[in-house]
Amino acid sequence: MNERVAVVGYKQTKHTFDSPVARERMIYELVKSLFKDLGITRDDIDTFIFASNDFTDGRTISEVYTVPRIGSFMKDETKVEADGLNAALYAYMRILSGLYETALVIGFSMAGSEFRVPLTQAYTLDPVYERPRGIINFYSTAALQASAYMKKYKFTDEDLARLTVKNLQNANNNPYAARKEPTISVEDVLNSKPLYLPIRQAHVSAYADGACAVILSSKKAAKKFTDTPVWIDGVGHSMDTYYIGDRDLLGMEHLSAAAKKAYKMAGIKNPKKEIDFAELHTNFASEEPVFAEAMGLFKPGSGKDVVKNGDSGIGGALPVNPSGGPLGANPINATGLIRLAEASEQLRKEAGKNQVKGAKTAVVHAQDGPGAQLNTVFVVRR
Amino acid sequence: MAQETRIIENTWDLTAYQWKIESDALDLFVKGLKDKKILGRKCPQCGTVYVPGPTYCRKCFRDIDQVVEVSQEGTLDAFTVNLADVKGTIVEHPYITCTVKLDGTHSFLMGVLEGWTDWRSIKEGMRVKAVWKDVTQGALADLSHFQLTEK
Ligand SMILES: [Zn+2]
Numbered sequence: 401m402n403e404r405v406a407v408v409g410y411k412q413t414k415h416t417f418d419s420p421v422a423r424e425r426m427i428y429e430l431v432k433s434l435f436k437d438l439g440i441t442r443d444d445i446d447t448f449i450f451a452s453n454d455f456t457d458g459r460t461i462s463e464v465y466t467v468p469r470i471g472s473f474m475k476d477e478t479k480v481e482a483d484g485l486n487a488a489l490y491a492y493m494r495i496l497s498g499l500y501e502t503a504l505v506i507g508f509s510m511a512g513s514e515f516r517v518p519l520t521q522a523y524t525l526d527p528v529y530e531r532p533r534g535i536i537n538f539y540s541t542a543a544l545q546a547s548a549y550m551k552k553y554k555f556t557d558e559d560l561a562r563l564t565v566k567n568l569q570n571a572n573n574n575p576y577a578a579r580k581e582p583t584i585s586v587e588d589v590l591n592s593k594p595l596y597l598p599i600r601q602a603h604v605s606a607y608a609d610g611a612c613a614v615i616l617s618s619k620k621a622a623k624k625f626t627d628t629p630v631w632i633d634g635v636g637h638s639m640d641t642y643y644i645g646d647r648d649l650l651g652m653e654h655l656s657a658a659a660k661k662a663y664k665m666a667g668i669k670n671p672k673k674e675i676d677f678a679e680l681h682t683n684f685a686s687e688e689p690v691f692a693e694a695m696g697l698f699k700p701g702s703g704k705d706v707v708k709n710g711d712s713g714i715g716g717a718l719p720v721n722p723s724g725g726p727l728g729a730n731p732i733n734a735t736g737l738i739r740l741a742e743a744s745e746q747l748r749k750e751a752g753k754n755q756v757k758g759a760k761t762a763v764v765h766a767q768d769g770p771g772a773q774l775n776t777v778f779v780v781r782r
Numbered sequence: 783m784a785q786e787t788r789i790i791e792n793t794w795d796l797t798a799y800q801w802k803i804e805s806d807a808l809d810l811f812v813k814g815l816k817d818k819k820i821l822g823r824k825c826p827q828c829g830t831v832y833v834p835g836p837t838y839c840r841k842c843f844r845d846i847d848q849v850v851e852v853s854q855e856g857t858l859d860a861f862t863v864n865l866a867d868v869k870g871t872i873v874e875h876p877y878i879t880c881t882v883k884l885d886g887t888h889s890f891l892m893g894v895l896e897g898w899t900d901w902r903s904i905k906e907g908m909r910v911k912a913v914w915k916d917v918t919q920g921a922l923a924d925l926s927h928f929q930l931t932e933k
Contacts, residue, residue: 419802421802421804422802422803422804422805423802424803424804425804428838432843432844435843441843442843457799458798458799458801459799459801465803465804468840469838471843473840473841473843474841510801510802513802514799514800514801514802515798515799515800516797516798519795519798520798520799523794523798527790527792528790531792532790532791532792
């Protein structure tokens, strides 16, 4: 049995809306350069775990062509049909078991150029009640949630626009982000294309082509990779019902449960005080206050004040998505794993212009399914 | 307790996807076929000759740029007599699918085997050669079949 697991290496691509290379080349170059940075070879990795999704990718065996491209030829290799942070959870458990000392986790997607995200996502909906009628999809589910939050807590379109601008400013300083809108104003967001009110185009995350690779290791093996490991001290995972009608979209009880589990494991009693920043997997800007509150980072319904006081900004009381989050780049399947890479970068003081000062403890989140049906939470420390 | 089942009809929009596939290996291979040559790539580190040849070695996890023209002769590795199609229907004209290892390569090419009269006399390890279509156009089908060169 291993007792502690660390993030010992990570790298993401510069995400784009139309990758000039195919995904197999993209991940090969990424992993090769990560190995080079760390001075290791594929022999130093015990198990390889993909995050890819046959449904959203539209091909059966969605890791087809990609297995040898991350160095896993003839090695222990498997796949998680969910976000990359779930693959990291899988890797974490494999290392804890003591059967493996090291794992490479990779998530990748061509969501920017190869498929129409809302259309393909719609095929993952309930085939009996939801899909045939065509009146619900991932966007409209988010809109229902946003509308419920905004009405209940008097969170205005302008508040939502300010939150969007905060994230896009962070994304603008993130070298990996695909979406660069340095001059976007609150007014611009308010006037952007209406899609499913209150959701407008500017609130939607930047579905992109990109990949992220993370190496996890046991405490024993960590020294081989780095002098500055980032420890995974708490994990939590929770799934709500498939049928959207059975869920409390606003309460997000399952996300609270996942967060509480991770905090308990990490010995965190007061997340508002003990967490220094959060990296959340938000597919829409409107999800940020809902998720942050469900995770106990802010008081329920405080979204309006948080925006007004700039509490979730980089210099704020509890920065949320200092990287810009998925509003800057959302290569589906890699997006939650990128949160882990971004948090690790912050904790190792490598985040450049987006650096959160004195950050020692972070919470990382990933979601899957419409309206964040499935949630994974990590607490990481340096 | 209800026992009924029912069919729910749904449609799928096939325009939802358009994929990019890395084409280095295929491009090199079909370019060779057009000139009635079989081209592959050789890893300078482990010496593996891949046909078709990717631009990286999966064993050494490194780039390979060394293009090699390989022999058009090789040995029969395995074969099967196709008596049925994928739907299970018995076919009128049975044919043989085989794998062939061309001399000096480490990949197997799949193709149709010809030059036999009784399949029971075919043995693994027999010598074969590539046979081309009269007119090649830079397509996988340019390599018509493999011909047994020994009885
Ligand atoms: Zn090699």
